[in-house]
Amino acid sequence: MDRLSNIVILTGAGISAESGLQTFRAADGLWEGHRVEDVATPEAFVRNPALVHQFYDARRARLGEVEPNAAHIALARLDAEWRGGLLIVTQNVDDLHERAGARRLLHMHGEVRKGWCLRCNERFAWEGAMGEEAACPSCETAGMVRPDIVWFGEMPYDMERIEEALMKADLFVSIGTSGAVYPAAGFVQTAAYRGARTLEINLEPSQGSLSFDGRRYGRAGEEVPKWVDEMLG
């Protein structure tokens, strides 16, 4: 493939799972034993903010115990060395891509290490527990900060930029995604419609596997480095 081609890469739970992070599974609707309706919707936050904060405080603390794996590291290398357009769109709310060194990266579902003030609308980095009484570093109001996470029923971030990148893509690659959560599950059709080649790298065929031109099945930590070597070879 031409080294100046445009690549869009979508990553999902499968790539973080190999670092030891359990993420939301569409199959049973559970995330670390919680129903998504109880911890990952705006309604849940209104109903029981303490539980929602407790859940994300635990997810944030867990990030300190895990490391990027070979797949994150390979994608960061591709980002650094690929001379054409490249955009990594992740559905994951962890920071493993950036800790591996990726720079051309969008978090379409937000980031667990960020807060969002509902009073002044600022978003900011957040370390440690947040809890119900967190004060905004910008307007200093307490009790109005929520995790900067796109919850179910909310609009994913940066959709315009993602659509634009998909329209220009020569290659679209989906890594470790279930193919079940929209709008990300529809990216393959958008890219293919505009003439991009499409590739799925996953542990097993996803729900959308038949939409892809190419398929590679195996652990992301093995398949992604192999693919990156071929791309840069």
Ligand SMILES: [Zn+2]
């Ligand atoms: Zn504020």
